[in-house]
Amino acid sequence: MAALVVVGTLVWLSACPRADPPLRVVATLWVGYQPFFLAEHLGLYSEDSIRLVEFSSNTESLRALRNRDVEAAALTLDEALLLSAEGHDIAAILVLDCSAGADALVARPELGILGDLAGHRVGVESSANGAFFLSRALNLAELAPADIEIVPLRIGDQVNAYRAGRVDALVTYEPLRTQLAALGAVTLFDSSMISCEIVDVLAVQRAMLNERMGQIEQLLRGWFAAVDYQTARPEETAALLAHHLGMQPPEYLAAMAGVELGDPTVNCLAFEPGTGEKGLAGKAEDLLRFMKESGLMRSDPDINRLMEPGPFRTLGCPPRPGSR
């Protein structure tokens, strides 16, 4: 009886959960990040375990991650490299999407082609992504950065700056691209021309991999389920999320066409590339090289440490199709 009391007490002690606070995940309004919200909408994330925080720009997201105000953030690959280079111990654990037309360089209607950009003001987020995309566009137009006037602009300020005529062209992405198009801006260059060179990843504080693995797994499962849902039912998804992004569903669908979502197949390729295929690490190296060449990066981040396939692997790779 006494032994029962003792054992009972011990069971009670061990059974009492040490309730973790919710895993905070920040994401901007980028269309490629929407499966997170879809998952929340579908009830895949409980309020107690995952809290999605929506910022208006990646800059805010970076700040939150740097300040360790959040545990995870949806970032572009160059942003992740940057944080890693700055000494933040983060891990890229999931490929969210790669831009296949969703990023674009839009300009006032007067500018017909890329070459017309020379001497004009181009609003661009002072991010690697923006610099990379702009440099790729300039590269196509055979222009040098010096040929244009670069206006650093936060993503949230783009529409206002365009309206006010403070810029002639903008490096933008969905859903702002659709909004700008509504204001009369035309697309000179988009990421469909450099398919999947711009990659978004989910970066987490590496400490969380040990402490919050359960929540991270839940986050990933929710992501994949939402991606499946969206692929299977694009119209329903559009109806649910278009308003959130300030779009009409058709616009949402159009914007969505510009991204390739990081489903298990994509992630498999990214984290476990076959021979002759360029995985995420390879793309990061390419990007890093570009950033160094363009002076965007001065230090050398540890790419291998940044890449963390562990959480994805716990979910398992789907059977790989023959070839892509």
Next chain:
Amino acid sequence: MKGNLLYRFPLSVTLSLLLLFFAMLFMGAYVTMLWGAQREAILRDATRALTGEITRLQRHLQEHLDQGDLRRSRDELAHLGTDLRVHLAILCDPHGKVLAALRRTDADCPVKGLFHTANLDSLVTTLSEVRAHRGARVLEVPEAGLLVAAAPVDLPDVQARLGQSEPGLIVVGWDLPGLYGVALSNTWLITQRFLPLLAAAAFGAWAILQLVLGRRLRRLTVTAERISDGEIGERSPVDGTDEIGRLAHAFNHMTDTLATQQAQIADSERRFSLAQSFAQVGSWEWDVVTGEITWTGEVYRLFDLSPGTPIAFPEFLALICAEDRDVIQSALKRTIDEDADYQVEVRTAQGGRWLLARGDVLRGEDGQAVRMYGTVQDITERKCAEAALFNEKERLLVTLASIADGVITTDTSRRITFLNPVAERLTGCLLEHARGRPVDEVFQVVNESSRQPSADILTYCPVNGLARGPTDHRLLIRNDGQEFAIEHSAAPIRDREGEPIGHVLVFRDVSGAREMANRLSWQASHDALTGLHNRVAFEERVQDLIHRSSNPRRPEVHTLLYIDLDQFKVVNDVAGHIAGDEVLKQVSGLMQQEVRESDMLARLGGDEFGVILTHCEMSHAQRVSDGIHRALDAFKFPWGERQFRFGASIGALEFCPGETSPTDLLRAADLACYTAKNAGRRRTHIYHIDDVHTQRHRSEMDWATRLSDAVDNNRLVLFGQILRPLQRPETDEGLNFEVLVRMLDADGSLIMPRVFLPAAERFDLMSLVDRWIVNQAFGAVADCLKDPNNRIGRCSLNLSGATLGDESLLPYLKEQLALHQLPPEVFCFEITETVAISNFAAAIGLIRELRTMGCRFALDDFGSGLSSFSYLKNLPVDYLKIDGAFVRDLRRDPFNRTLVSNINDIGHLLGKQTVAECAEDTETIAILSDLGVDYAQGFGVAVPRPIEELLALAGKGS
């Protein structure tokens, strides 16, 4: 139950667990209070912080709204998402429409949809208050789990320049459980850190308790348990001066005392067990209620079980011999039910022991039997002894009952303790009546002659205490007056130490024996028929007198008479032995009267008597003999229609003591008697030594010797006398003759048979003579018949009575016939009527046998001793030879003629042929022929002549 639980485990464990339990109880209370206090503090701090936060937010948003930048406001609220405390953040217009929210998706929704609870009265009131007072407020809404802060904000597009407009609201909700979660987790943390401490403390307490209390108590307990298991030498090693130490000391001391006492008990028990073992007595107890049985070792031994074997009542019963189980059960039932004494003798099932069980019952207050206890004892030896004793006694009693002697035992005071059946019968007193009475009262004995009571019936040799031998001539008088001649003896009965404990009297009814002895004694000296003394007594008497020392001065003279009855044989022959016996008796009586009492009259045999006249001279003897003669003259013996007369020939002689031998004396008397008889009977001859007659007769008495010599020396000669057939003289039957015998005396003269045959008969020589005759005759006939011309019709031979009674005669005759190869039908054997009748059975057998072979028989001297014609019917003879006495006077005596005629007729009637003897002249022969007699024999026919001469005629015809 609770008590049981508390006392179930070791004291140190229970105490430690109780300590732990109470510590946890206290800790629980402490943690609860701590958590409550923390919650209170957290709520206070959070209220303060939220007030600051809402104020800051109010300022920022008001700024954005003033610039008309709703988007920025929205960003501002969205940015609150990184603050985990924030659960709700909205900006709404006065109509409750959400303009911005923590989640952008919540925008444009009604405010109330954001609260997930219905009961928002306090919130609504607070919001009204905020609007009314235009000041921020913080409110705890436990229903929604929120700490809600609300602040007013002016919305630019609805701003009424004209005056106070309805403000919008900023509402921020902090998650209360989240806030409290910190308190909870802190409390939890403290608990977690504290618990091991608590456990350690409990363990420590346990260890100390164990050290101080538990281990010592356990040692004490172990010791106590070992002692209770019987290890009495065990001592508790616990020391110290605290209570446990003192308890241990007291315990050890107590154990020492216990050990001492146990040793004493064991010692006592050993002695007890030894005593039981020696006495072969075990003790037992039986708990009637539980059925438990307790035995001592001796009981186990008695049942051949190893000590300590558990025994229940059924097993106990199984140990008892099956026949005795009921005995035990009924005895137990009687003891328990009726309080009877429990005492049974039973046998064991195995080993065949006899056990005596005794016991008593112990009863509870309600009178119910609770327990039985008692002893059991091996009484096998006693039982065997009892059985042996019983058998011995039984054997003794049966023996005593079986023997023909009467046995009486008495105690030392001569009072009867036992009578056997014979004694009962002889005394007429049954044992139950006799027991305890003085022996003299029951066993009344008198002297046979004096009739005086015998006082010494229980006396015995006082020196060695041996039984006194039978004393003769005692009479036992039975209580009904009948008397028994007894012999008795007495002996003392002694116990082991030789002390007399009583007497045994053995006696025997010897009435029969004594009477028999008397009779034998009488018979030995008396003649059974006449009651007179017999020859033995007579001779003894003679001897006595002869050997009696004679008085030289006046010599004694005694006289002896030897009396022979004359004509007695006739009575015997004619009237039979019974008549003869009667004659002897009467004659004896007559003679007895003629002699004095002091004289001895004795029957010496047959018809001879003797008288001893003591102190009597011849003159007196002469008178006595004369008296005898006179008495006999007067005596007539009637038998049937006849009367017989008797005379006596008496020989008398005188004798003196020491003169001669009894044999000579008697021989002389006999001779004198013989002389008297020869002198013509009915006279007395007085013997003298030089008496010539007597001398001559004495030599004649030697005929026997001479006859024997004649037989041995073949000085007997055979003669033959021819028989003439009268009725058919013309038929030639061959030579028909009777063989006669003569003795050739030493001087060559022939002696006629009437001289020597009486001697031969008297001295039993007839058989010898007869055989000689047969042998010689057979030889002569055989020689004669060797000549085939010789014819012998009939050869008759006389057989005497003695010969007829000789069983070897028949085989002898057969042998002789076979030896000489003679035809049996030639021979005819003649026997006298008297001989045939007196040896009737033998005669019949012989006659039948020889006749079967072919021999013939003739009845000789028929008519002389005539008794009955009925014999004639039964005697299978072929011839009747009519006695010569009837034939001799045939011419003159018509009676004889008639008699002969009748005999002849009867003979013919019976199919027999007749022969007339003594046919001495022709005239007689003629008469015989006329009478129809078949044959005639006598001088008138032919004189006897030597047989050789006669046989020579065989071939020439008669």
